[in-house]
Amino acid sequence: MKRSIVNRVAHLVAGIGDAGQRVLKTVRDHRSRLQRRVFSPFLLLIPIVCSNSMRAAPANIWEEFSVEKAFAHVQRLVDFGPRPAGSKAIEKSRDYIEDQLRGSGWQVTRQAFSDDTPRGKIQFVNLIAQFSGQGKAASPSFLLCSHYDTKMFDAIRFVGANDGGSSTGLLLELARVIGQHPNLARKIELVFFDGEEAIEQFSQTDGLYGSRYFARQLQSGGAKQFRGGLLFDMVGDRSLGITLPANSPVEIARDIFAAAEVLKLRNYFTYLGRELVDDHVPLNAIGIPTLDIIDFDYPWWHTADDTIDKVSAQSLRIVGSVALYYLSEFALR
Template identity: 75%
Template sequence: MEIVGCPRQTPMQKQRFVTAFHRNALRNTTIVFLISLLQTGPVRAAEAKIWEDFSGDKAFAHVQRLVDFGPRPAGSDALEKSRTYIEEQLRRYGWNTRRQAYTEDTPRGKTHFVNLIAQFGAQKKAASPVFLLCTHYDTKVFDTIRFVGANDGGSSTGLVLELARVIGQHPTLAGKVELVFFDGEEAFEQFSDTDGLYGSRYFARHLQGSGAKQFRGGLLFDMVGDRSLGITLPNDSPADMARDIFAAAEALKLRSYFTYLGRDLIDDHVPLNGIGIPTLDVIDFDYPWWHTADDTTDKVSGSSLQIVGSIALYYLSEIALK
């Protein structure tokens, strides 16, 4: 039998036809397979474990850069250089930063302070952030020692900058987060109602009321780079947040690095909790070099920053903001 109007094919022509047919079929199958990979790519990316993207080495590099500016007390030129550096890094990662500047009376006279507040992207119609990630970036002023605050002021700032980089690669998550770098956490003399926590108090005063209701919670990071890491949550930690951060640490098999301090602590989380934003102070207060000239980068470890950063990202993506 043959098709009318078509010439009879020789055996060789038939073999060539069959071979070409199989080649085309294989090529078409390959194309379909590649297209399916492209189509499923975004889904797989969305399922990526975001906490695995955090780099302790990158966070440590930020710490080193900040320490290179020297002591960074409120109102100093070195702190202004730190501000510029922080703003530049955030801009690279897709965050828009605004300066919240103010002047306060201190035991050393009127002092100029600047909080840095960052939100992701430039879309005016984007949903408002609902969660705060905070740190202080100043160092305590001393007249008798050179205090560069590698861990106290440096480590948490480096960590939040690296969190900004990683979170910025996930726009949906980033849109839910506001970053705050507090100035003036350190007291000039001794913590009191009028000395210390200048930045967080000012931020809280201007947010209280309807503004505070926007945020369902926050994490404050302070002294998180100790080579001998042991995060000590204060007793005044919101119970449900402490439970969840412990759960995040447990999920990553890092629970042994987290415990309770055994007492309350005066830190930047206090004003935020005071206006109704449940905020957890993630801090390692068991640090022998606190407020000494020996708080230098050799006491800080990228591995410790890796641990805290990974747990924070797991907590955010899998629990708090899922």
Template identity: 35%
Template sequence: MRQSYVRAAFSLALAVLCARTARQLSADVNPAFDGSRAYEHVRHLVEIGPRPPDSDGIRRTQAYIIGQLKSYGCPVEEHDFHASTVLGNLAMKNIVVKLHGTHPGIILYTTHYDTVRIPNFVGADDGGSGTGTMIELARLFCARKHFLNVWIAFFDGEEAQGNWTDARNVHWNSDGSNNTYGSREMAAQMALSGELKRVKAMILADMIGPSHVRITRDSGSTRWLVDFIWETAARLGYKNTFVDQDYAVGGDDHFSFIRRGVAGCDLIDFSIPYWHTTEDRLDRVDPKSLGIVGQVLAATLPRFEKKFP
């Protein structure tokens, strides 16, 4: 009898130890989103300088993004294409991380990494903040196994092409045909392959870096998905960041997917005064803002996996 008690006590102690070890391993494998890490990526991008499509700057940016993703063990795909623009035929590249799950559904997290074609424009917020955030999100997601397929896409060619020194000469077409080149290319290719119908949700992060960031509810985004993300933010205590106010963003990468029937949502703070000016510098970006948005993005995935069993 005494030996059985000893064995039982030993087994219980071993089970507790194993559980603690498993939790510790899980904590090591599943780190939290780090806004400071995301900010360091933005800093590096700003140091590269202007990054318009088919430029030396964007090629250096592509090498940086790919290098960082591979350092986290992410499977990286490069999708090269040429876009016909008012400036001619421009070489562009989408960069995509594809993490396979056991369920056929796809959750698509996206951003654009190009900058508007303005001299000395470094795009810390517009082009930088979303990219830094998605690189950091990849660090988290690539260390985990997933039920759903998780794709992280970095789009080239979001900005309208033209001579931005006189913005009146740059035309924004209602169908996005003079901008959103990368997202339109990816959506079209996914439609051809049949993968597009597997996408459950597409989230775009664009201009999310300003101090005290305020993300309004884009009226052109899919309503249920907006509600879903805002509920996630509220659960984390970020109602003052994801505010209950509607705003029509207009042309952006999420529409490339929404037009094809995919649920999409644009996360963007359009209240900033420095949009498409050389004032969009590194000092405009706050690591805390990147951390808040990144935490919300990371928290959507387990909720998606419960929503789409």
């Protein structure tokens, strides 16, 4: 009811006494009730609308993985050329990896050591990264690992796009995504192993130089802080088929399969049916159950044809998404 009508009624009843005042009160009460009927439901909707517009949907961390960024890392590493231990190219790779990790909020430590090889003493450097953003100290309990060296060949130019490149690019992108979730990141330690490749043939003293040294340093007591780990190796094959070795930790393998099932990617993961010698072996030997996520059915393994055109961004996405789902929903929930 408009104010002019109320005023006219007030003018008409003025001077009529108590009866007039009662009429005026009735008119005002009617106006008040009418306003409440019209405006109250609308006002009640305002906080609901605002609340819904401001409430962000829960983030699925596995959907944050960027295939473009992961593939770009692989391309950059391949552009450095062959990257065997002790080479100038692997030093360029180290600088690149460190820069990318620091840009994502990780603190990087160089674990340098030398070891005897069939070609004499060689200097190796593992890169170890922890996250301590927002002023809180890291307390890692889970390892994510990759080797970043390539095998040394005299007769061919081996750039290791898949073998050494794909897993390193993947781990750098995982570091970026995980770094945006500090509570998760502080529970993880990243390790980039040098010297995974044997100088000649894998043996007790040739190959796995970085992981063997890393494990020895933890053996005095540090291994107990880690309840598990994932190792990535050769994860970029265009015809992806992750083949978990027979010596895989049963519980982690089960949960990786479950994560892949949820994401409808289970058909890309199976068992190899035999054991593999890789950087997970020294870690398992000191009591850190570590799963080797590897596609060992790769025709261009240790050939000059292990080039960037053999690497698929889609394969990197599959492995990265499953790893992130596993970490957030199983391992570190």
